[in-house]
Amino acid sequence: MNSAAIRVDLQLIADMVDPSTRALDVGCGDGSLLAYLVNFKQVDARGMELSQAGVNACVANGLSVIQGDADADLGDYPDDAFDYVILSQTLQATREPRKVLQQMLRVGKRAIVSFPNFAHWQVRLRMVFGGRMPETPSLPYKWYDTPNIHLCSIDDFRALCADMGVVIERAIVLDRNSKPINLPPLAANLLGEQAVFMLRRD
């Protein structure tokens, strides 16, 4: 847990978080981002995780984590409880992504959201020419067992932010190796496999 090496996309998120702040990681999984924030950035970091086994493992590693999910449990927290609310690779699995984003931006001064891009060229090819539901490294599920019920493209997400009146402070598009790529929006929506957004209220 004290190792400095975490997944590249999580490292990108961690780099967006200022030291000695307060953060809530929703869907924190095995707690690797939380542990990094606590150990290397002195962040007062808390986690929420759907799987009880994941929660217990996090707590056994000294992290502050509770069982809960983004749709149901963000409503408990008071306004501005955190500097950042982080939702990594989970937005597409929520029942009501728009409400979840609203809650994140109520509870946190900023929201950091990462998600797979459903308009990536591989997805498009498989859909258009294969005639099958897409399966890619970042979308590895069959249509009948996927937890991803609200997939979107990078442009879809930008449109939602505009519609909600949310300010996009930063947007980073990642290639298949989770390396940031610098491209104009149209190309980004075609070539980006995932994206990380930092948002704040207007």
Added chain:
Amino acid sequence: MEGTIGSLPLDDLADAERKALGQCQHAILGGDRPLRLDCGVDLGPYRVAYQTSGTLNAEKSNAVLICHALTGDQFVAERHPVTGKDGWWDAMVGPGKVIDPAHYYIICANVLGGCMGTTGPLASDPAGGKPWNLRFPVVTIADMVRAQAALLDHLGIADLFCVIGGSMGGMQVLEWASSFPRRVFAAVPIACAARHSAQNIAFHEVGRQAIMADPEWKGGDYRLHGTVPARGLAVARMTAHITYLSEQALQRKFGRSLQDRNALGFGFDADFQVESYLRYQGSTFVERFDANSYLYITRAMDYFDLAGAHGGVLANAFRGSPTRFCLVSFTSDWLFPTHESRDVVHALNAVAANVSFVEIESDKGHDAFLLEEPEMFRTLAGFLKGAATVRGLRGVP
């Protein structure tokens, strides 16, 4: 009830209490400043019997207070002077265990109203020299916690690294965190609730009625009559014991197995092993526990309602709390089911408190918190280690 009462004489003790006091420390408190009880009575002086292990460090930052449950006492991890059995939390506390005296200064005190040396209904009214019995004021969980806080003052300990306990012990932990947030660095309420449910009050009432229906109880004055309401107290214990186990655990342990016989007896002896087991639980309990104490302590649990004490909003009990919480519940605990712990978690979230919550998969029912539960040990060891790091406690593995 109003006015000041107090009692201390060491010469009029029940046998069990005398044995207990011979094997632990005690403090006489409230002599100059009585304890104001929730019922309005000022209690003082009063005695708190307690046990410690480990060493308080120079910074006085490693004290861990263990709060015991309804029928527990201060003998957490050592041979019990009355029963000769191992301490009630031997699984959790001791060298090499999660709460290790090598790292922590461990304190456990018998609760107010108890019968192992701390002042309760067994204590004598100094005016008449007779036991208080039912004239002892009804005490609450908050009163128990205030008495513990007074003990810490007496020991010169400003704040605790951790307060931990299960069941009624967990209620005390919640009360500690609410009443004395600055004195509690970490709080671990296990298998408990922020209020006693109707079902739990109902079970307690059955137990109390069993005691009071015993003709030997004599309106609570059995000691004056030289009697013991053993049957009533045993039935109370039998009823309660069922609530501490899960249906699966009872089935696994006993099923419909017969006791020392090959066929049904067509009578009312203990045909079934489960009957025999419960009778044994009841009969051993009366050797170490006082019937009036049982009435008082069950009442304290029934009265516990942390939200009620804070305008009906549980979150108000924890507003601004600096404490790190770790709640633990068990899947098969139907006495304090997981949703009760979850209610506390919701309230703590509502004030953005630092909270962890684990539900442990176990089929052992409410009693799981006292037993060998490796996942509970693992998560609590991790939680305490994390808290110790933030607290700057050295040497916690």
